[in-house]
Amino acid sequence: MKFSLRPQDNAFYDFFSRAAQNLVRGTELLSELALPGADVQSVSERLSEVEHDSDQITHELYTKINSTFITPFDREDIYDLGSGLDDVMDHIEAVGNFVYLYGLTKLPALPREMHELVDVLDQQARLTAAAMPRLKGMKGMKEYWVEINRLENEGDRAHRMLLVRLFSGEYDALTVLKMKEVADELEAACDAFEHVANTVETISVKES
Template sequence: MRLKFRPVDASFYDLFSEAAAHIVVGAQLLAEMLADGSDREAIAKRMRDAEHAADETTHAIIRRVNSTFVTPFDREDIYALASGLDDVMDMMDEAVDLVLLYEVTHLPAETTQQVEVLQRCAELTAAAMPSLESMKSLDEFWIEINRLENTGDKAFRRILASLFSGEYEALEVLKIKDVVESLEGAIDAFEKVANIVEQIAVKES
């Protein structure tokens, strides 16, 4: 784990923005991974780097919360938000890893919709993090993530139905199911992040 320079006065808001920025990178790499003709080994390596960088940010938040006397909102909410963002990254990293590991060659078309949802969720989350300071527009964030999660869920269910329609062999089903479950897991993790943000906003209002 390479240590990055970080000014001592980086606030919790800055750190959460940093965590979300890693997630934007991760979602972009995920999209590249699933594009035809991509250099999967190289992308998977960059994903691992992004995941390490995200881990570093998570650790920075945890250490900060443990060593700070006054926090901008409840300590347990800071933990929950940091670990929620970390879960998003882990699930996206898992999806990339499984595609490489299983040598998945063909994914159902709806997988693209899952990845588009993830990219949109990542952008919205990155945009929402600075708003934690002003507590403005967080309602819109929460509602939009929930709407996207719903879209992602429908794509996921269509994929599952097609996997068991007889078109795929059992081993292929096993591989693809693992990948699309990771993608669905990442989308669900975004929803949890949005719920935590909502809870923080409700408490502060």
């Protein structure tokens, strides 16, 4: 039987779970942007509120690290995981803000590939939220980071196809510039989810 001299402080796991649940809320709000008659300003403002809450969670996590003598796993990994989750939220908020500020919902329709990227993010968010409570036992985690990696590859494909569409001549130059910023933030969010999964894998290997 394996014994651990590290404390089983649930507070750290609670921080990660709360941050991951905010990512689910964030991707749900992004999905609202595609709905007919969506109040885009309201969605953007609610995204900012969720992002502020995530910032507060990250601040509380760092305070907890600095006031805890022995942590459940390596401090640098706790910092990395906390900042990684916060980075995802920053990219998600940026997508909503750009769509609102650039008035992109006034277009007849957002590109299909953009919807595909949001769907990938939603799947990644739900997988991440389901995985965070399992960090304490480190059981059945491999399926999580393998699937996150697969989804990141799917997001890369959708991003490439979106760029092809943007530069096909279907849109005017200014709209292309606006939508490319949104596309790049969507891809960055997919990549940030993969970074979180890679951090979890690192922790799992160290703790096994």
